[in-house]
Structure formats: C-alpha cells, structure tokens
Amino acid sequence: MSIHPEPPEIPVAGYPALAPSPLAATDHQPKHPLRRLIIIAAAVLSFAAFVAFYVWFISEPCLPKFSVSSASLHGLSTTASFNVTFSVRNPSQRFGIRYAEAEASVTYGGWDSVVAKSALPPLYLGSDSSTVIRAWLVAAIADDWAVKGTVEFGFWIRAVAYLRSSALRPRRHHMMVYCCDVPFRFTNSTAAVLSDPQRPCKTVM
Structure with missing residues (x-):
C-alpha cells in the first residue's frame, strides 16, 4: 500500500486531447527557399549582364x-x-x-x-x-x-x-x-x- 496517495486526475476539456499539428513548428519557416534563391540569382545575373553590355557599348572605339x-x-x-x-x-x-x-x-x-x-x-x-x-x-x-x-x-x-x-x-x-x-x-x-x-x-x- 502506497504511503503517498496519487494525485487526482485533472480532466482535460475536449477529451481526448489531440496531438499538436506537425506543421505548427514550421509555420514560421520560409516557404520555397529554392525558388527564392533562383530568383535572386537570376536578378544578379541580369544586372551583371546589363553592366557588362553598358561597359562594352561605351568603350567601343567608333570614331571614324x-x-x-x-x-x-x-x-x-x-x-x-x-x-x-x-x-x-x-x-x-x-x-x-x-x-x-x-x-x-x-x-x-x-x-x-x-x-x-x-x-x-x-x-x-x-x-x-x-x-x-x-x-x-x-x-x-x-x-x-x-x-x-x-x-x-x-x-x-x-x-x-x-x-x-x-x-x-x-x-x-x-x-x-x-x-x-x-x-x-x-x-x-x-x-x-x-x-x-x-x-x-x-x-x-
């Protein structure tokens, strides 16, 4: 016989209790990181191509x-x-x-x-x-x-x-x-x- 009695069980509202959703822990993580990386890389490459074309254009010796x-x-x-x-x-x-x-x-x-x-x-x-x-x-x-x-x-x-x-x-x-x-x-x-x-x-x- 136990000396210390077990604490009474506290009822849980909406019993039985549901397990937490696995998506709850990832709600704050960025969605589609690969797509965002591709967009950034494309923007950087486009800007670099524009700068290279501009330098090529203005540096071309064209005086007759x-x-x-x-x-x-x-x-x-x-x-x-x-x-x-x-x-x-x-x-x-x-x-x-x-x-x-x-x-x-x-x-x-x-x-x-x-x-x-x-x-x-x-x-x-x-x-x-x-x-x-x-x-x-x-x-x-x-x-x-x-x-x-x-x-x-x-x-x-x-x-x-x-x-x-x-x-x-x-x-x-x-x-x-x-x-x-x-x-x-x-x-x-x-x-x-x-x-x-x-x-x-x-x-x-």
Whole structure:
C-alpha cells in the first residue's frame, strides 16, 4: 500500500486531447527557399549582364578616321577651285555610321578665316569599312598665295553622325573633323598640289 496517495486526475476539456499539428513548428519557416534563391540569382545575373553590355557599348572605339589623301588648287586669276579627296575609315566592328547635313570648309590664316565652303552628300559607312569623300570648293584668292611657294590651308568637315547598331536605336552626334596646316606646293602661278599626301585629321564627336 502506497504511503503517498496519487494525485487526482485533472480532466482535460475536449477529451481526448489531440496531438499538436506537425506543421505548427514550421509555420514560421520560409516557404520555397529554392525558388527564392533562383530568383535572386537570376536578378544578379541580369544586372551583371546589363553592366557588362553598358561597359562594352561605351568603350567601343567608333570614331571614324579621316585624312586628306589628295588635293589640288587651280585657277589663281580671280578665284581658286579646290579639289579635295578625304579618305574615311570606320574602325568599329559593331557600329555603322550615317553622315547627314555634312559641310566642308577651307580656311586660310586661322580657323575663323573661312575662304570656301561646300555641302557634302549624305553618306553611310558600314562597320570596319572605308570610303572616300570628294569635295569641290571655290575661294576668292589672296594676293600672297602664289608668291609663297608653299601655302598651308585648313580643312573642316562638320556633320551630324548617327551611330547604328542592330541591337540599339541610332544615336545622334555632332561630328567635327579638322585637318590642320595642310601644305600645298605651287607648281606654277595658277596651280598647286598637296605636298604631304595622307595628311591625318582629327575627329571630335
């Protein structure tokens, strides 16, 4: 016989008592962790791809290369006519360039002293390709041109350039090409020729 009596049983409401649900312990755990991880990884990869594409796009060298390949000057009685040929090369592997509203100018005695000006036709230059631009300009002569033997002129080309790529919309730029101190040598009193073929020019866009 037990010395200490057993405590009386306390009745449980809703007897028999139900076992706790196994989902109760996991209610606060995140659902579908693998799906969330995939979404985060996809977002990171998309951002990295965008950054890489942007760096590739802005770092692509796409400035065209201009040079004066040939030029001549004729008729020094009252006016002079310039026949100038520019060689143009687009070194870009990804972009084509379309030129519009182009204009060529000849200067003498300073960049602000324009002696001749002429419009140029529109031109499209594909990626990694070359072409030539021919300009014919008429200028009023200066008294000292023929007596100097060698005279230096400057050439300007101003144009609106559109960079074209299959992946992007065309981008508009104002382009300026200037060829400094291009020397002409007079062969007689009425004609002069370029004395330094393939004179390189500088392009700003």
